[in-house]
Amino acid sequence: VDPRIEHTRRVVTEAALELLGEVGYAAFTMEAAAARSGAAKSTVYRHWPTKIALVADALETLNEQPPPAPATGSVRERIDGLLGHLTRAFADSRLSACIPALIEAGEHHPEVASFLHTYSATRRRTLVALLREGISSGELPAHLDPELASLALSGAVVYCRTMTPAPLSPRRTRRLVDQVLGPRSRC
Amino acid sequence: VDPRIEHTRRVVTEAALELLGEVGYAAFTMEAAAARSGAAKSTVYRHWPTKIALVADALETLNEQPPPAPATGSVRERIDGLLGHLTRAFADSRLSACIPALIEAGEHHPEVASFLHTYSATRRRTLVALLREGISSGELPAHLDPELASLALSGAVVYCRTMTPAPLSPRRTRRLVDQVLGPRSRC
Amino acid sequence: VDPRIEHTRRVVTEAALELLGEVGYAAFTMEAAAARSGAAKSTVYRHWPTKIALVADALETLNEQPPPAPATGSVRERIDGLLGHLTRAFADSRLSACIPALIEAGEHHPEVASFLHTYSATRRRTLVALLREGISSGELPAHLDPELASLALSGAVVYCRTMTPAPLSPRRTRRLVDQVLGPRSRC
Amino acid sequence: VDPRIEHTRRVVTEAALELLGEVGYAAFTMEAAAARSGAAKSTVYRHWPTKIALVADALETLNEQPPPAPATGSVRERIDGLLGHLTRAFADSRLSACIPALIEAGEHHPEVASFLHTYSATRRRTLVALLREGISSGELPAHLDPELASLALSGAVVYCRTMTPAPLSPRRTRRLVDQVLGPRSRC
DNA sequence: CGCTAACCGAGACGGTACGTCCCGTCTTTAC
DNA sequence: GTAAAGACGGGACGTACCGTCTCGGTTAGCG
Numbered sequence: 001v002d003p004r005i006e007h008t009r010r011v012v013t014e015a016a017l018e019l020l021g022e023v024g025y026a027a028f029t030m031e032a033a034a035a036r037s038g039a040a041k042s043t044v045y046r047h048w049p050t051k052i053a054l055v056a057d058a059l060e061t062l063n064e065q066p067p068p069a070p071a072t073g074s075v076r077e078r079i080d081g082l083l084g085h086l087t088r089a090f091a092d093s094r095l096s097a098c099i100p101a102l103i104e105a106g107e108h109h110p111e112v113a114s115f116l117h118t119y120s121a122t123r124r125r126t127l128v129a130l131l132r133e134g135i136s137s138g139e140l141p142a143h144l145d146p147e148l149a150s151l152a153l154s155g156a157v158v159y160c161r162t163m164t165p166a167p168l169s170p171r172r173t174r175r176l177v178d179q180v181l182g183p184r185s186r187c
Numbered sequence: 188v189d190p191r192i193e194h195t196r197r198v199v200t201e202a203a204l205e206l207l208g209e210v211g212y213a214a215f216t217m218e219a220a221a222a223r224s225g226a227a228k229s230t231v232y233r234h235w236p237t238k239i240a241l242v243a244d245a246l247e248t249l250n251e252q253p254p255p256a257p258a259t260g261s262v263r264e265r266i267d268g269l270l271g272h273l274t275r276a277f278a279d280s281r282l283s284a285c286i287p288a289l290i291e292a293g294e295h296h297p298e299v300a301s302f303l304h305t306y307s308a309t310r311r312r313t314l315v316a317l318l319r320e321g322i323s324s325g326e327l328p329a330h331l332d333p334e335l336a337s338l339a340l341s342g343a344v345v346y347c348r349t350m351t352p353a354p355l356s357p358r359r360t361r362r363l364v365d366q367v368l369g370p371r372s373r374c
Numbered sequence: 375v376d377p378r379i380e381h382t383r384r385v386v387t388e389a390a391l392e393l394l395g396e397v398g399y400a401a402f403t404m405e406a407a408a409a410r411s412g413a414a415k416s417t418v419y420r421h422w423p424t425k426i427a428l429v430a431d432a433l434e435t436l437n438e439q440p441p442p443a444p445a446t447g448s449v450r451e452r453i454d455g456l457l458g459h460l461t462r463a464f465a466d467s468r469l470s471a472c473i474p475a476l477i478e479a480g481e482h483h484p485e486v487a488s489f490l491h492t493y494s495a496t497r498r499r500t501l502v503a504l505l506r507e508g509i510s511s512g513e514l515p516a517h518l519d520p521e522l523a524s525l526a527l528s529g530a531v532v533y534c535r536t537m538t539p540a541p542l543s544p545r546r547t548r549r550l551v552d553q554v555l556g557p558r559s560r561c
Numbered sequence: 562v563d564p565r566i567e568h569t570r571r572v573v574t575e576a577a578l579e580l581l582g583e584v585g586y587a588a589f590t591m592e593a594a595a596a597r598s599g600a601a602k603s604t605v606y607r608h609w610p611t612k613i614a615l616v617a618d619a620l621e622t623l624n625e626q627p628p629p630a631p632a633t634g635s636v637r638e639r640i641d642g643l644l645g646h647l648t649r650a651f652a653d654s655r656l657s658a659c660i661p662a663l664i665e666a667g668e669h670h671p672e673v674a675s676f677l678h679t680y681s682a683t684r685r686r687t688l689v690a691l692l693r694e695g696i697s698s699g700e701l702p703a704h705l706d707p708e709l710a711s712l713a714l715s716g717a718v719v720y721c722r723t724m725t726p727a728p729l730s731p732r733r734t735r736r737l738v739d740q741v742l743g744p745r746s747r748c
Numbered sequence: 749c750g751c752t753a754a755c756c757g758a759g760a761c762g763g764t765a766c767g768t769c770c771c772g773t774c775t776t777t778a779c
Numbered sequence: 780g781t782a783a784a785g786a787c788g789g790g791a792c793g794t795a796c797c798g799t800c801t802c803g804g805t806t807a808g809c810g
Binding site for chain 2: 025027100101107113116117120143148158160164168172176
Binding site: 031 | 795796797798799800801805806807808
């Protein structure tokens with residue numbers, strides 16, 4: 001209603017995202033977000049009671065799903081595309097820079113955990129749907145459990161991002177798909 | 188040489204680990220670690236210049252590997268055992284409580300990242316060796332890439348721990364192994 | 375505007391003066407001043423960036439001159455009165471307790487030096503005026519240099535206070551006046 | 562006895578004096594003195610229990626009296642010479658740089674006060690003797706109180722050094738002598 | 749079309765923790 | 780057995796943010 005409110009929310013979230021990308025979650029500060037956005041600290045606190053809340057809110061902005069799945073090509077190729085998108089998202093987006101922070105914050109703040117679970121579930125849902133489609137069309141082995149397979153695929157990507165020095169390369173991502181879904185059939 | 192040094196290092200790291208487990212990395216405080224350990228703050232800083240250094244040092248303490256792999260039973264069963272150990276480790280050990288914290292800290296502090304990478308590599312190495320053994324003995328499919336398979340397996344465990352509400356159950360862990368390694372052959 | 379500001383300045387300076395009188399400048403502590411005043415340390419530092427600044431500010435409060443010189447009696451008697459007041463001020467006021475501290479601080483902090491110089495100049499100005507009056511009225515010898523004479527008089531008081539075991543007694547103060555201004559004429 | 566002891570005392574006092582001159586008494590530190598001298602902190606503390614003691618000891622070194630009074634010329638001129646020496650000593654020697662510090666320290670540490678009192682008394686004794694000589698020889702007025710006159714003279718010098726922006730110039734020092742001792746008689 | 753309610757900026761406040769520095773004491777080892 | 784080396788508990792330093800609060804100023808949008 002009051003346009004000032006919307007304006008505040010916008011400029012502060014934008015500043016928050018910039019800051020997050022620059023200094024990381026731990027060094028991110030309400031004061032800095034306020035200062036950079038030009039809003040007063042009290043204004044920021046009026047809208048978001050805690051640092052977590054602001055960050056979570058700001059990240060919602062970025063919660064863009066992969067391009068709406070052109071649905072062309074084989075299931076295998078579309079899965080490749082999806083995983084590749086995830087890999088790239090984890091490799092450089094501002095959101096990716098916050099994921100470790102969110103994981104840590106989620107340990108002690110249910111609302112952050114909930115945000116993260118929703119985020120990952122949303123992402124994985126598309127993958128599961130695709131797997132199901134491949135199974136019923138016979139393109140993928142019948143014994144595949146779509147849930148578990150999606151965990152293995154997404155998990156490898158997250159694991160490489162968080163627990164190893166280098167994220168999965170696109171090429172290895174494709175080979176990972178082969179590992180988990182079984183060898184590509186001749187075509 | 189000076190026994191006071193060793194004593195200080197011991198009591199402070201112990202206190203630090205307890206604190207980490209209780210309050211998480213973000214809320215972990217040098218002052219609290221000093222207070223709990225009974226050491227003076229200046230003493231703590233004399234040994235560890237930053238919070239990161241203390242945490243990393245304390246965690247080295249915990250870097251215990253799974254029981255030295257009894258090496259009995261089929262490769263499949265031993266992999267089950269290994270993954271189960273990982274799942275359990277992630278479910279309740281003190282170290283597990285710190286892993287989210289480490290992931291976050293590693294984003295901005297190379298020494299923590301390095302600790303984490305070493306830790307996960309060490310853990311995964313056993314798994315890779317086991318996979319290789321299974322492949323050469325013919326118990327596992329020849330097309331398996333041990334590295335990628337281990338990433339998928341460990342990744343799923345980590346993913347469930349960090350990005351979903353509930354960790355993998357032992358039962359689903361076993362089914363995960365089947366997914367990634369292919370169906371168990373009749374025996 | 376904000377009444378909290380004035381309140382803080384008042385309670386903290388009061389506490390600071392008490393502390394100065396009790397423990398001396400060297401043992402005076404920002405933390406103690408904050409604690410005694412009930413203000414937070416950060417609040418104290420918000421108003422006074424350093425210990426010096428707080429002390430100097432607090433002492434301004436005390437910069438009370440001697441009772442506005444009743445101007446009765448001979449010039450000689452009024453000078454006696456003035457010197458006596460100085461002697462007494464140096465013997466027991468809270469400010470006197472700080473003068474050694476200020477001298478020391480002034481060595482390395484221009485703002486303190488400036489406070490001290492202003493303070494002493496103000497004090498001495500009255501004395502100089504009185505000397506001038508006596509000279510022009512013929513009550514004091516014509517060859518007197520009011521500036522130098524005031525330095526000799528004030529100097530002796532300060533010297534006894536700071537460099538000898540005992541301050542000037544009132545009686546010796548009167549004899550000092552005789553020394554510097556020449557013997558009292560018969561009347 | 563033990564040559565090491567003497568060596569330690571010497572190198573530490575030298576380092577202490579250098580430091581005092583450079584950073585002032587307040588910023589002077591036992592640790593810094595130890596570090597600069599190459600001695601261990603514990604060694605320094607073994608010889609001087611407190612900062613005060615070290616400083617006082619170091620300053621004894623400097624306690625050089627004016628050149629042993631050539632005793633030539635009139636009393637007046639010798640007094641001029643003495644005061645001039647005091648003025649110069651107060652204007653630039655390392656000891657002068659510490660006098661404010663000593664005054665402050667003396668407020669709370671009897672041994673420092675005692676050092677300072679002895680120092681100033683020694684200095685003033687020569688002046689008093691000279692004054693007495695002048696009085697008995699008739700060169701100075703009979704009504705002069707040598708003690709009080711010396712306080713006025715020394716006091717003015719100290720006062721200008723400590724409480725005004727500039728020390729007494731040599732020229733004004735001579736005029737000061739005239740003020741206090743009475744006009745120079747024709748000769 | 750003027751009022752009032754809200755939202756705003758500015759920033760002071762009591763706190764907590766930071767990481768540094770120095771104190772004066774102590775323990776260990778080497779000469 | 781003295782000295783050097785340096786760890787120790789203690790505590791103040793001055794800084795940075797925290798989250799709360801009080802204060803006008805302005806600016807909607809309702810009457």
